[in-house]
Amino acid sequence: SRPFTEVALFSVSSYACQRRTTLDNHNSNLTDALSLLAENAELSNEDGRGVAFRRAAALLKALPTQVISMSQLRGLPCLGEHSLRVIKDVLENGVSSEVESTKQSKRYKALKILTGIFGVGAKTADRWIREGIYNLEQLRDSGQTLNRAQKAGLEHYDDLNEPVTKAEADAIGEIVQKAVNSVLPGSEVALTGGFRRGKLTGHDVDFLITHPEEGKEVGLMPKVVAWLESQKTTRNSYLESKDGPARPASNMDRFERCFSIFKLTKRKEQETASHKIWRAVRVDLVVSPISQFAFAVLGWTGSKLFERELRRWAGHEKNMSLSSHALFDNTQNKYLRATSEEEIFAYLGLEYIPPSERNA
Ligand code: DCP
Ligand code: MG
Known part of the structure; x- marks a missing residue:
């Protein structure tokens, strides 16, 4: 493996977890195209193709300037033949014909809607x-x-497909904090994910x-x-265990996790013509024991590709296994304890990347 690749114009590390990727994307024309193809591949159960497009998009997100010519991409990692073809199309024609035909396809449209x-x-x-x-x-x-869940999803379709704002996220954070403190004083709530x-x-x-x-956190989720539910602030919240026989447990799934829908009361100025005074918002709650908390925070902060790359780096470059629960060193045959994200990056031999720069 070549963890680092030198090129004439851009010099970019090959793993997304070695790079600082802010939200300031200079190549959204290209990354939008590649992300759409990634999404289409994922929706079609072609995970390999999906990851290849995601990696290519992530690489472009990390570039300090806008790409205007194919020659600038020579020697860069993560750009496969197919991605390069799409990029070339966008640079030369403004759009990718593959992206356009995918967007128009009956199947893609239906997959998106459903x-x-x-x-x-x-x-x-x-x-x-x-x-x-x-x-x-x-x-x-x-x-x-x-x-x-699907009935609720259908009932609140428009609300749930409307992006959640930071202000709404903060309002929900207050509700969650109140709920958690009511059922178990001293509990801590951390905002993870994209926010x-x-x-x-x-x-x-x-x-x-x-x-x-x-140990105090055991059994906390059903109480929360x-x-x-007793406060009538949630609607159709439900508990899902993905550890059922249909889907084998992945390393994301062993926490108590609740995919829920909250009923969030709108502020006066947000009220619409329909006079609906609340809206439905998707909320993911995850409970972690304190001993695993640093790994859980790192694992649930994302981005999804950043997480995938961290695990790939751990396995391929360090002979370690990283999950949202632990880091295992296969060479030393032992678990490595950590109480902060910084420690985990250090174990992995990676420069610390703060959350705002994990937007790969
Ligand atoms: N996550 C992951 N792999 C999964 C599911 C989740 O690594 N299969 C982690 C990384 C995600 C985080 O959990 O960033 C939260 O999942 P979301 O799907 O909510 O992703 P984001 O919060 O990043 O995106 P959005 O802003 O659309 O909610
Ligand atoms: Mg999220």
């Missing part, structure tokens, strides 16, 4: 498409059985909950959810 329903993933959407369901109206008419990276909007709000005394 997976826009909370609780509907690529597999379900694909099955529905094969049954001739391409939009919400056809879904409603089809008589398909929907689970509780911790400085994003101004998100598709949801992510929180990590812990307690400074190890019950409190929220």
Whole structure:
């Protein structure tokens, strides 16, 4: 492996976790195109292709200036043949023909609409498409059985597809803090996900909950959810365990995690013509024991690609296994304890990258 590649114009490390990627993207024309193709690949269960496009997009996000010619990209890592073809198309023609035809395709449009329903993933959407369901109206008419989450997703479709603002995230943070402190005083709540990276909007709000005394956090999630439900601030919140037989446990899944929908009361100036005084917002709650908290914060701050690259770096360059729970050194055959993100980067032999620069 070549962790570092020198080029004439740009010099860029090959792992996203070695780079500082702010939200200041000078190549959004290119990264938008590649991200759309990545999304299309992911929705089509072509994960390998998806990652290749994500890596290429992430590399371009880290460049200090706008790319105007293909020659500037010579020798850069992460840019495969297919991504380079897309980039060339955009540089020469303003748009990529592959992106345009994907956007127009009946299948992509249907996948976007259907997976826009909370609780509907690529597999379900694909099955529905094969049954001739391409939009919400056809879904409603089809008589398909929907689970509780999907029913809520359909009911609050417009709200949940409206980006969440930082102000809304903060308002929800106060509700979560209040809930957690009511059921277990001394608990701590940390904002993670895109908002911790400085994003101004998100598709949801992510929180990590812990307690400074190890073990106190056990059983906390159902209590928090019950409190929220009793306050009528949540709607259709539900607990999902992804450890079921259908989906094998991944290293993201062992925390108590609650994908919920909050009912957030709007401030006066946000009230719309419909006079709806509240709106539905997606909230992810995760509980972690304090001993794993640093790993959980690092693992839930993202971006998704940054996380994937951290794990790849750990495995391929350091012979270590990183998860949102722990770091295991396969050479020394032991777990490495950490109480801060800085310590974890140090174990991995990486320069510390703050959250605002993990926007790969
Ligand atoms: N995460 C991950 N792998 C997953 C799911 C989540 O690494 N399969 C981590 C990284 C994400 C974080 O959890 O950044 C939160 O997940 P989100 O899907 O909410 O991602 P973001 O918060 O980054 O995006 P958005 O702003 O759209 O909510
Ligand atoms: Mg998020």
